[in-house]
Amino acid sequence: MIRFDSVTKTYPKQNHPALRDVSLEIEKGEFVFLVGSSGSGKSTFLRLILREERTDTGAVHVLGKDLARLSNWKVPHMRRQLGTVFQDFRLLPNKTVAENVAFALEVIGKPRGTIRKTVPEVLDLVGLAGKEDRMPGELSGGEQQRVAIARAFVNRPMLLIADEPTGNLDPQTSVGIMRLLDRINRTGTTVVMATHDQNIVDQMRKRVIELEKGRLVRDQSRGVYGYQH
Amino acid sequence: MRLQFVLSEIGVGLRRNLTMTFAVIISVALSLALTGGALLANKQVNAMKGYWYDKVQVTIYMCNKADASTTPSCDKGAVTDDQKKSILADLKKLPVVERVYYESAEQAYKRYQEQFKGNPLASTVTPDQMQENYRVKLKDPTKFEIVASAFAGRPGIQTVEDQRKVLQNLFDLLNGMTRVAYVVLAFMLTVAMLLIVNTVRVSAFSRRRETGIMRLVGASSFYIQMPFIAEAAFAGLVGAALACAMLLGGRYFLIDKGLRLQEKIPLVSFIGWDAVVTVLPLVLLIGVLMPALAAFIALRRYLKV
Numbered sequence: 001m002i003r004f005d006s007v008t009k010t011y012p013k014q015n016h017p018a019l020r021d022v023s024l025e026i027e028k029g030e031f032v033f034l035v036g037s038s039g040s041g042k043s044t045f046l047r048l049i050l051r052e053e054r055t056d057t058g059a060v061h062v063l064g065k066d067l068a069r070l071s072n073w074k075v076p077h078m079r080r081q082l083g084t085v086f087q088d089f090r091l092l093p094n095k096t097v098a099e100n101v102a103f104a105l106e107v108i109g110k111p112r113g114t115i116r117k118t119v120p121e122v123l124d125l126v127g128l129a130g131k132e133d134r135m136p137g138e139l140s141g142g143e144q145q146r147v148a149i150a151r152a153f154v155n156r157p158m159l160l161i162a163d164e165p166t167g168n169l170d171p172q173t174s175v176g177i178m179r180l181l182d183r184i185n186r187t188g189t190t191v192v193m194a195t196h197d198q199n200i201v202d203q204m205r206k207r208v209i210e211l212e213k214g215r216l217v218r219d220q221s222r223g224v225y226g227y228q229h
Numbered sequence: 230m231r232l233q234f235v236l237s238e239i240g241v242g243l244r245r246n247l248t249m250t251f252a253v254i255i256s257v258a259l260s261l262a263l264t265g266g267a268l269l270a271n272k273q274v275n276a277m278k279g280y281w282y283d284k285v286q287v288t289i290y291m292c293n294k295a296d297a298s299t300t301p302s303c304d305k306g307a308v309t310d311d312q313k314k315s316i317l318a319d320l321k322k323l324p325v326v327e328r329v330y331y332e333s334a335e336q337a338y339k340r341y342q343e344q345f346k347g348n349p350l351a352s353t354v355t356p357d358q359m360q361e362n363y364r365v366k367l368k369d370p371t372k373f374e375i376v377a378s379a380f381a382g383r384p385g386i387q388t389v390e391d392q393r394k395v396l397q398n399l400f401d402l403l404n405g406m407t408r409v410a411y412v413v414l415a416f417m418l419t420v421a422m423l424l425i426v427n428t429v430r431v432s433a434f435s436r437r438r439e440t441g442i443m444r445l446v447g448a449s450s451f452y453i454q455m456p457f458i459a460e461a462a463f464a465g466l467v468g469a470a471l472a473c474a475m476l477l478g479g480r481y482f483l484i485d486k487g488l489r490l491q492e493k494i495p496l497v498s499f500i501g502w503d504a505v506v507t508v509l510p511l512v513l514l515i516g517v518l519m520p521a522l523a524a525f526i527a528l529r530r531y532l533k534v
Contacts, residue, residue: 072450076450103442
């Protein structure tokens with residue numbers, strides 16, 4: 001599903017690489033936590049998977065494709081097979097819940113009939129049935145994140161990337177979001193989630209990958225958040 | 230791709246940037262009106278030059294029947310074949326003459342009708358009022374006097390006319406104005422382009438949230454860029470339509486009504502509506518393509534896809 005082969009990435013005008021010599025493999029259907037302090041390279045790791053950035057040396061394979069060899073115009077097609085969720089939700093404030101989810105399908109040219117059918121389905125799945133016509137501003141943080149997850153999942157992606165999805169949420173709400181991500185994982189979707197939330201990692205007992213100053217320092221199945229940082 | 234969705238996005242974008250959109254429309258309209266005006270001025274000059282102007286410098290009009298009473302050198306009536314032959318032979322002997330064209334009265338009539346098509350003058354002239362003539366091209370255009378002194382007053386010749394004398398100053402003026410118009414319009418087009426680039430930049434910035442999400446969910450770069458380009462093209466089209474209206478209105482008020490130039494200067498063949506109409510598609514095309522191109526260039530810099 002995802003393979004990093006000795007990946008090194010240095011941003012322009014930076015002395016220290018954001019990632020150095022990272023190699024790992026994530027299999028289909030896995031649930032993986034990506035932990036590490038700020039600046040450890042988590043975001044770079046995710047940006048490389050999304051091909052927002054490219055490696056200096058080493059190769060990143062996602063869904064069986066070498067991203068270095070993927071031409072620019074094919075990148076959108078690759079991204080359609082990924083779902084992404086962020087800490088700040090990234091919803092459109094002037095569109096309703098249903099429109100926000102439908103937007104993801106509209107911009108990739110899905111026919112209207114498909115949109116009308118799938119949007120309620122996926123909103124039901126994330127537990128937002130009946131809130132289709134609400135505006136994001138009227139929803140709680142947890143509900144907004146559910147909209148974002150619905151949008152990420154509406155295309156039934158093979159891989160879901162979540163960058164601190166519970167970062168803005170209280171612990172109670174976070175548990176609900178994690179249950180949802182776990183459910184999505186059980187449908188066969190691979191989930192890679194960067195997080196700082198120790199409780200969640202310790203409770204879920206999933207694979208944990210830890211980065212420190214750009215290096216892979218721990219890769220543990222059924223791991224815990226680990227050492228205090 | 231869903232048209233309705235795209236159109237609604239364009240509408241939202243244009244309304245959000247209303248003042249900038251107006252600025253784009255007006256600057257495009259003015260620069261295109263100037264472009265069209267310069268093109269039409271050019272056509273006007275060509276229309277006034279008629280068929281012979283750029284080809285010859287001197288015209289020798291020979292007598293026809295009607296000239297007998299008015300011109301002393303024509304007192305024997307219309308020019309004879311012998312006279313024509315000797316005039317031609319003498320013309321060819323002059324070293325300053327490069328080439329001589331002969332135009333019969335019939336041909337002269339046809340060209341006249343063509344040049345003054347739609348002008349009331351055309352219908353008042355009959356073929357037998359026209360004169361046979363020799364159109365003379367000189368090796369040195371300033372040497373008109375040589376030809377004039379050699380042929381003026383000769384039996385069978387009504388007048389020797391320096392073609393350039395009458396209209397050259399006017400054409401110099403028109404051409405000069407056209408050149409000034411080109412310079413001004415180059416500046417105006419630059420201003421319009423810069424305005425469009427800036428408008429697209431602001432537009433892309435104010436919509437970075439949408440475009441960011443579009444990128445995330447895998448919209449193609451064409452799909453992301455298209456609304457911006459379509460917005461610019463639409464604003465350009467509105468500007469171009471205004472420019473067309475200005476051109477049509479300009480011809481109407483200068484030539485037909487308002488200044489009534491056609492009425493005041495009936496001797497000049499003014500460009501017709503057909504000339505104005507042929508310029509309009511070009512104006513519209515430039516009006517759509519130029520802003521679209523400017524938007525495309527701006528997006529390469531300001532919109533990450």
